[in-house]
Amino acid sequence: MTSSSALPPAFPPESWIKVLPQGLYVEPGNFFVDPVRPAERAVITHGHADHARPGNIKVLATPDTLAIMRARYGDGAGSSLQPLPYGERLRIGEVDVRFVPAGHVLGSAQAVLEYRGCRIVVSGDYKRRSDPTCAPFEPVPCDVFVTEATFGLPVFRHPPDGREIARLLHSVELFPERSHVVGAYALGKCQRVIALIRRAGYDKPIFLHGAHIPLCNLYRELGVDLGELVPATGLKKDAFVGGIVMAPPSAVADRWARRLPDPVICMASGWMTVRQRARQRGVELPLVISDHADWDELCQTIEDVGAPELWVTHGREEALVHHATGRGIRARALALVGFDEEGQGELPDVEHPPTHDANPGTKPGLGQGALL
Amino acid sequence: MKRFAELIDSLIFTPSRNGKIRLMGDYFTHTPDPERGIALAALTGGLTFTDAKPAALRNLVMTRVDPVLYGWSYDFVGDTAETISLIWPPRPGANREPTLTEVVETLAETKRADVPKLVERWLDALDAQGRYALIKLITGSLRIGVSARLAKTALAEWGGQPVDDIEEVWHGLTPPYLPLFAWLEGREERPAVGEGAGFRPLMLASPLEDVDIAALEASIYRAEWKWDGIRVQLVARGGECRIYSRTGDDIGPAFPDILDAMEFDAVLDGELLVLRDGVVAPFNDLQQRLNRKAVTGKMLLDYPAYVRLYDILFEGPEDLRQLGFEERRQRLEAWYARTTPRRMDLSPMLPFETWDELAELRNGARENAIEGLMLKRFDSAYVAGRPKGPWFKWKRGALTLDTVLMYAQRGHGKRSSFYSDYTFGAWKGDDLVPVGKAYSGFTDEELGMLDRWVRNHTTKRYGPVREVEQGLVLEVAFDSVHRSTRHKSGVAMRFPRVSRIRWDKPPHEADRLETLERLIVE
Numbered sequence: 001m002t003s004s005s006a007l008p009p010a011f012p013p014e015s016w017i018k019v020l021p022q023g024l025y026v027e028p029g030n031f032f033v034d035p036v037r038p039a040e041r042a043v044i045t046h047g048h049a050d051h052a053r054p055g056n057i058k059v060l061a062t063p064d065t066l067a068i069m070r071a072r073y074g075d076g077a078g079s080s081l082q083p084l085p086y087g088e089r090l091r092i093g094e095v096d097v098r099f100v101p102a103g104h105v106l107g108s109a110q111a112v113l114e115y116r117g118c119r120i121v122v123s124g125d126y127k128r129r130s131d132p133t134c135a136p137f138e139p140v141p142c143d144v145f146v147t148e149a150t151f152g153l154p155v156f157r158h159p160p161d162g163r164e165i166a167r168l169l170h171s172v173e174l175f176p177e178r179s180h181v182v183g184a185y186a187l188g189k190c191q192r193v194i195a196l197i198r199r200a201g202y203d204k205p206i207f208l209h210g211a212h213i214p215l216c217n218l219y220r221e222l223g224v225d226l227g228e229l230v231p232a233t234g235l236k237k238d239a240f241v242g243g244i245v246m247a248p249p250s251a252v253a254d255r256w257a258r259r260l261p262d263p264v265i266c267m268a269s270g271w272m273t274v275r276q277r278a279r280q281r282g283v284e285l286p287l288v289i290s291d292h293a294d295w296d297e298l299c300q301t302i303e304d305v306g307a308p309e310l311w312v313t314h315g316r317e318e319a320l321v322h323h324a325t326g327r328g329i330r331a332r333a334l335a336l337v338g339f340d341e342e343g344q345g346e347l348p349d350v351e352h353p354p355t356h357d358a359n360p361g362t363k364p365g366l367g368q369g370a371l372l
Numbered sequence: 373m374k375r376f377a378e379l380i381d382s383l384i385f386t387p388s389r390n391g392k393i394r395l396m397g398d399y400f401t402h403t404p405d406p407e408r409g410i411a412l413a414a415l416t417g418g419l420t421f422t423d424a425k426p427a428a429l430r431n432l433v434m435t436r437v438d439p440v441l442y443g444w445s446y447d448f449v450g451d452t453a454e455t456i457s458l459i460w461p462p463r464p465g466a467n468r469e470p471t472l473t474e475v476v477e478t479l480a481e482t483k484r485a486d487v488p489k490l491v492e493r494w495l496d497a498l499d500a501q502g503r504y505a506l507i508k509l510i511t512g513s514l515r516i517g518v519s520a521r522l523a524k525t526a527l528a529e530w531g532g533q534p535v536d537d538i539e540e541v542w543h544g545l546t547p548p549y550l551p552l553f554a555w556l557e558g559r560e561e562r563p564a565v566g567e568g569a570g571f572r573p574l575m576l577a578s579p580l581e582d583v584d585i586a587a588l589e590a591s592i593y594r595a596e597w598k599w600d601g602i603r604v605q606l607v608a609r610g611g612e613c614r615i616y617s618r619t620g621d622d623i624g625p626a627f628p629d630i631l632d633a634m635e636f637d638a639v640l641d642g643e644l645l646v647l648r649d650g651v652v653a654p655f656n657d658l659q660q661r662l663n664r665k666a667v668t669g670k671m672l673l674d675y676p677a678y679v680r681l682y683d684i685l686f687e688g689p690e691d692l693r694q695l696g697f698e699e700r701r702q703r704l705e706a707w708y709a710r711t712t713p714r715r716m717d718l719s720p721m722l723p724f725e726t727w728d729e730l731a732e733l734r735n736g737a738r739e740n741a742i743e744g745l746m747l748k749r750f751d752s753a754y755v756a757g758r759p760k761g762p763w764f765k766w767k768r769g770a771l772t773l774d775t776v777l778m779y780a781q782r783g784h785g786k787r788s789s790f791y792s793d794y795t796f797g798a799w800k801g802d803d804l805v806p807v808g809k810a811y812s813g814f815t816d817e818e819l820g821m822l823d824r825w826v827r828n829h830t831t832k833r834y835g836p837v838r839e840v841e842q843g844l845v846l847e848v849a850f851d852s853v854h855r856s857t858r859h860k861s862g863v864a865m866r867f868p869r870v871s872r873i874r875w876d877k878p879p880h881e882a883d884r885l886e887t888l889e890r891l892i893v894e
Contacts, residue, residue: 154437155445155458157500167378174398175391253788265788273458273500274449275384280835282788284385319444326438 011116013144013309019334024122024146024313028115029095031060033122036339043097045124046108047072047187050339060084060092062099064107064222068187071218086135102126103137104291105188106219112140120144121305127290128297129161132195133188133224139304146334147301149315150292151270158270158294164287165196171264171285172202172244179240179260180285183249183267186212188291190246191219193268194226196289197244207232207240209247209256237261253282270294299323314339373498375403376411376472377505383516387785392518396526400553409548410473412527414509416520417622418547421479423512424487429456432488432495436461453511456495457504466496472509473548479510512665521619531556536573536756539620543570569612571620572639572685572693573756574605577746577763585727585766594697594750595722595730598743598765599680600655600852600866601645602662606679608634609686615644626664627677633714638707639686640679641754643719645741647678652741654854655866680719681708682746685754696751697762734768743851744768770849771891772871774882776804777844780826782836783811790819791826791838794870796846798861800885805861807888810848813869822873845874845882853891863888 018025023035031041038055045051045061047068052061054069059078061069063085069077084090086109089098094116099109102124110123121142128137151158172180184190190212197206205228208216216229232245240260251257252265267283270290278286293301302310302324310324310331317333324331379399386392396415400408413419433442433456442459449455470478475494482490491510495503508514521535524542528535533556541563545552554560604623605616613634615624624631627644646653646661653675661667661675684704685693692700701721708718722745724730734745744767752762775796783792793811797804814822825844832839849871856864863885 153445153448154441154461155449155455157458157462159499159501174394253782255789258789262786275454276450278385282782282784282836284387284391284785285382286385316444316448319441322438322440 011118013118013120016115016118017113017120017144019336023336024334026095026113026115029093029097029113031092031095033111033113034124036336041092042078043092043111044069045102045111045122046104048105048125051124054078058082060090060097062086062107062109065109066107067218067222068107068215071214072187100138100140101135103128103131103134106134106191106222106224108134108188110137110140112142118143120146121307122146123148123301125150125292126301127293128301129158131192131291132199133192133219137301139301142305142307144309144311145302145305145307146311146313147298147320148292148339149298149312149317149320151290151294152298152312152316152320154295154319156270156273156294157296158273158288158290161196161289162200164268164289165193165200168197168244168266168285168287169200169202171266172242175264176242178262178264179243179245180266181245181247181252181257181260181263182287183252183265183269183283184212184246185269185291186248187215189268189289191216191224191226192291193287193289194229194246195224198225198227202244203227204243205230207235207243207245209245209251211248211251212246232259235259249281302327302329373469373472373475373502373505375399376407376414377498377502379411380505380508380514380516381501383518387788389522391785392522393526393529396518396523397530400527400530405550405553406548407471407473409550409553410476412523412549413547414472414476414514415518415523418520419476421476421510422482422484422487423479424484424491424510426452426511428488429453429491429507429511432492433460453507454504457500457507460495460500460503463496467493469497469502470494475506475509476547519619520621524620527552527556537562539571539573539756540565543568569607569609569614571605571607571614571616571622573620574603574618574641575683575754575756575763576618576758577748577765578758578760580747580764580766585731588727588747588764590725590727590730592750593747593764594701595724596682596719596746596748597722597737598746598767599643599645599652599719600741600743601643601652601658601680604642604644604679605685606630606634606638606640606642608636608638610637623662626661626667628667629672629677630679630715633716636711636713637688638684638711640681640704640716641683641685642679642681642716645678645680646675648676652739654741656854656856656864677715679716681716682719683754693754696753697748698750700754734766737768742768768851770851770871771853772847772849773798773807773888774874774877775807775846775848776842776879776882777826777840777846778804778806778842780822780838780840787819790823792819792823794822794846796848798883798885798888799880800861804842805885806859807861807863807885808848808850808865808868810846810868810870813849813871814873818873842879845877845879846870847872847874853888855892861885861888863892 016027022032022037022039024033031043032039033043034045034051035042041058042056043060044065047065052069054073054076056078058080060082063083066081066083084099086099086101089096096114098112100112102108102110104125110121113120119142121140125148126137184193194206207230209232257263264284265282266285266287268287268289270292271277272286272288310329312320312333313336321331321333382395383392437459445459446455494506524538525535528538544564551563555562603618607614613631614622615627617623646657657675684700687707747764749762775798777794778797779795780791781793783790795806795809797806826838826840829841829843830838831841848868850865850868852866854864
């Protein structure tokens with residue numbers, strides 16, 4: 001089935017799967033994968049808002065992804081929602097479709113598409129390390145592997161998540177009179193961080209920003225154990241002393257957080273690898289926990305699927321294309337628009353404003369020689 | 373090394389002083405000797421070893437990483453130490469991770485040419501956090517927002533002893549400071565007071581408001597100028613010479629010209645200045661000499677350093693600190709006449725009868741190098757810290773300018789939910805040019821109002837910075853203004869702070885850049 005020979009397949013992949021303004025279009029099945037504009041027929045890899053958008057007519061996704069879309073969009077999730085569990089096959093037009101776990105968030109899937117002996121895997125967003133809240137990624141050998149590259153630079157090597165959680169819990173112990181507020185994306189990251197905290201043995205109630213409550217409830221309904229969760233609304237400041245509060249990234253260093261007693265601002269994101277990023281956001285305890293593959297995972301996955309051709313959808317495409325080309329793989333960037341460059345939402349790139357750069361008014365702290 | 377690396381990282385991200393003190397204390401509790409003592413030496417700048425050059429590290433990383441990928445990575449990260457620490461490829465089955473002590477001891481006996489080989493092995497054995505700490509350490513600059521004084525304060529709080537007691541014994545000790553930790557853990561007696569070129573905590577002055585002065589008896593105070601440089605302590609004991617900043621950081625290496633001139637045995641208190649033909653240069657000139665590990669001959673010529681002496685603490689082995697100010701001053705004058713050190717002079721005393729007379733003197737001083745006046749009780753002993761009463765600083769009245777708020781940035785720590793750092797501008801033609809930044813001078817209540825105003829009048833966002841409508845006038849107070857080539861406006865203010873929020877004033881009535889330029893004293 002899979003051809004790894006140097007000869008191009010009889011039906012070159014780009015003859016049946018195309019980049020259109022609405023997104024990745026699969027012609028012989030007449031459907032889009034993760035369309036950025038409402039489509040007649042959409043195959044959705046996972047529930048994040050830049051992949052699962054409202055307003056499609058027919059939607060095919062895993063049962064968990066459909067549940068997430070219904071929770072987020074209600075009737076806007078789509079006129080007809082068709083669940084396809086992992087591993088089951090469905091023929092759409094002339095294309096065979098099945099979902100394989102992507103390990104990104106609950107319900108996340110790679111779309112495995114087969115047409116006339118050619119297999120293309122659209123992996124959506126994925127990671128390789130284990131996550132207590134979702135099924136692990138499974139590599140599928142294929143002719144074309146379509147990958148993200150959110151963390152497609154070799155500086156991104158996410159540390160073991162257990163170590164990051166241990167740092168959080170140590171800080172909670174070291175500053176018992178303060179609170180710890182953890183910024184995390186509402187779908188996936190929030191629940192994973194909670195599950196990891198539980199796994200580390202922390203069994204006190206965890207407080208939730210209002211924006212996190214619906215999806216945490218949904219995860220629990222879908223069978224993910226998150227321990228005792230308490231809404232962070234309507235409580236006195238004292239209630240949070242020594243506690244952990246989960247909130248969206250935009251809230252942790254903003255007015256919402258003023259209700260918390262001297263909060264240690266934490267952020268769970270792959271971007272926290274880069275110190276300047278963390279500092280710009282006023283983060284005191286950066287936690288490098290990501291739901292995206294790091295550089296090693298991206299490279300490993302390219303090896304594992306053994307595809308002679310690689311298409312890179314979004315992120316830092318140039319480095320991954322460069323790496324793959326060096327391994328003798330035909331690689332190109334698809335230049336798809338509409339995907340959240342930052343991968344996690346709500347962590348915008350920081351441009352530098354033309355401000356008055358130095359602060360001429362203060363005597364500089366001594367010992368701040370220019371390094372490197 | 374792992375614990376040290378974690379400490380370094382936490383210190384970098386923790387904005388509050390108390391938080392840093394807690395982190396260092398936690399480190400001292402959980403780290404055994406001699407490792408914690410070596411870390412203390414690293415934090416206080418007390419280590420000497422063959423350092424590594426950044427270029428050597430970059431060459432090293434190029435042997436292990438695709439240069440194209442390195443280039444893109446560096447563009448993204450923006451810092452060489454951090455890029456190398458992150459991009460260094462793991463080598464399975466690498467050596468055991470070194471301790472901080474091993475790193476420091478090995479480097480101390482290694483020739484520079486052999487350093488890269490060593491470093492390569494260590495980089496292989498460490499994780500990214502460890503590699504970052506290693507690179508910061510061996511390139512000779514931790515730059516983590518911790519002064520030597522703060523590290524000693526953390527040690528003092530951890531051990532339950534006054535920090536000045538630690539300063540007193542400090543110089544008799546060397547890394548890894550085993551007797552010091554033994555004392556602080558109650559296992560041994562306090563170590564003997566060091567005889568060498570240690571730092572003696574400085575005596576500081578309290579600010580004096582104009583209204584308070586009437587309550588003071590003029591005849592028991594002595595007056596001198598408060599010079600606008602940086603306060604230093606010159607220590608020359610037994611052939612060893614040191615220049616300490618106010619906080620006890622050794623800044624000697626940046627001022628070899630002063631060190632050369634310290635051919636005496638004494639401990640002196642003075643103001644470090646750049647002086648040309650007897651005239652004190654603007655503070656900006658001194659800034660060119662600060663924060664350097666080494667200086668070029670050209671810098672020494674272009675920015676000649678000088679110390680204006682205020683006080684004498686030791687003459688030879690004799691401790692003069694218990695004498696009254698006037699007696700010490702006489703000793704200082706006699707010592708100066710005998711010794712005539714190069715690159716130093718005495719800060720002149722200013723005779724006066726009444727406060728009014730002194731106020732007139734103060735207001736008449738337009739020289740930029742003068743920040744105001746120092747008032748010292750004639751009988752004040754030299755004591756560490758800032759006792760209220762014996763010494764006052766009486767600053768010159770501030771200059772003010774009406775400016776327009778242009779950008780606001782989020783603060784840190786407790787202010788992280790507030791837009792609390794303000795960039796303000798003055799008119800040049802029909803445009804505003806930024807002329808400075810201020811983040812103090814307002815009450816908490818005013819901060820809340822400014823924060824709301826910024827949020828409601830944002831025109832653009834750049835991450836933590838917001839650009840705002842040209843709609844709010846801030847009256848800014850500052851001590852002086854200088855020419856600056858570093859800023860687009862060509863001017864730099866000293867100590868700008870918000871003195872009033874002019875909710876009432878239309879922005880077009882704010883001051884013009886020319887007004888500010890006229891205040892420059894050449």
